[in-house]
Amino acid sequence: MAKHLGAKPRIGLLGTGPWAGRTHAPALAGHPGVEFSGVWGRRAEAAEELAAASGTRAYEDVDALFAASDAVAFALPPDVQAPLAVRAARAGCHVLLDKPVATTVAAAREVAEAAEEAGVASVVFCTLRFAETTARWIEERKAAGGWFLGEAHWLGSLYGAGSTSVYADSPWRREKGGLWDVGPHVLSVYLPVLGDVTAITAAAGPEDTHHLVLRHSSGASSTATLTLSAPPEAAEVTLSLHGAAGRAELPRWGGAVEAFGTAVDALLTVARTGEPHPCDARFGLRLTEILTEAERLAAQSAAAKA
Template sequence: MSPSPPAGAPVRAGAPVRAAAPVRVGLVGAGPWARATHARILAAGPETELVAVWARRTEAAREVAEPYGARAAASYDELLDTCEAVAFAVPPAVQAGLAVRAALAGRALLLEKPLGPDVPAARAVADAVAEAGVVSQLVLTKRYHPATRDFLRAAAELKITGARSCYLHGAFLGGDFATAWRLEHGALLDLGPHLLDLLDEAVAPITSVRGTGDARRWIELTCEHENGAVSQASLSGAVNLPKARTRLELFGPEAELVYDTAPLDHEECWPVLRSEFATAVRTGRPPTLDASRGLRLQQLLAQALPR
């Protein structure tokens, strides 16, 4: 087996590399999502190794990095020099610019949703990925759960005429995840990518979407699909619930099909996500949930903004 690429070597889609060594990943961000999820998952291996963390405050980066034996990079350029892939756990406006730099430096990207704060920023990321020929993958968490994949396979066998869905929680009411960008943009940018992705995949490609309400309180989306179906999506991060609620109900001439995350253990998602990202990096074959998918979702989000 050939060795893995040296630190700083570009990892390009379509250039297979067989290696026993884990993918060396640098993490951007030291906030609650980086601490609770990204660092822990990337360090758990065996497919990936967390080698460095960079954040605006070096001390914060050190606090995230040291428990996993990683280093706190003094600059973003230093982070890029130490890794072959970059994972992002920062606000969309920050991610977009840094992701373009990483892609053009030949690094694979593990991207949060949404790609950026708006369509031009998201397109810049997708274009940079395409230009550089690097692997990219979106952290659409639920898509990596076996139950979600079972649901989507079952949905593909149905004739669907309508759908109802919701993604609701109370994280914006206070706590670690009531962050500035989420409070500013609300549930549409934070939760919308998850639900629109599932509806777009389960029902049929969305041709139009319009939103009503206030994304910082409650927003309702109406989607029209290529197959003529119509779907509704309710989004809020500011409702008091005992736990987050994500549910899709698909209707048509056959029995309804329901997807509900209430009984699911999200810990089952992370090993799948990590393994598939590492496989994509090592083989050079981009996954389906890549930056171009992120751009597609960003375009739907833009359509959904209440006028």
């Protein structure tokens, strides 16, 4: 059974890596409407350090953190996140998930079903859906309608020559690449504006690069080139829509801390009203389904050419 939220809900954090330290923990510690109830991590010393820096306590037992929290936020690799999210939901905790929810359809479906069966609120933190400028742009483009084509380039240089990014040490990003790391961002814009994906074509490019061509339920089509291995000189993030309203380009967005704070507010609203959020665990499942099929088709295409 879902936990009832008091005047100041208790929210815990699972994860101690750079994403947790730079985004989740500052947002929770600085949020005036919640109590940051604690931190759990796979390395106890890292949990202690992050908790001390954030004015909360560390937990060695994740179930104890669930018991001490009304909701929990996740900053973990997707396939570590998924089973723990199921446990959290079954403990009655509302769940603020990171993208992708999981890298297998079965695991993502288990998260969505656990949240629904327990009656807990779920929100997936797709940054562009919660950052103020991009969230407003998405809603305005959705209301305008009449879109014919979408084009996106997300050329990250995480693994490009000379990169010093702290996120380059992430084993799951190294294994799954841009398709799974930045693909959810692009899809989180395309799906609400152009409709669900009804057909996929996918091909692999250099390094971890993937090229996608998507057909949407609105009749529009879209393309996406996704990588984490671009040369730094070629790095860019662009997404544009073309249609009856002309050309519209996704604007720049602000910091992730503010966007995560908005996601926290969204989770609390769902928990109090019972009205599902468009970016819930079921949406997270759909992202995993699309990315899994794209990965399969790209691998199939590469094998055929070998």
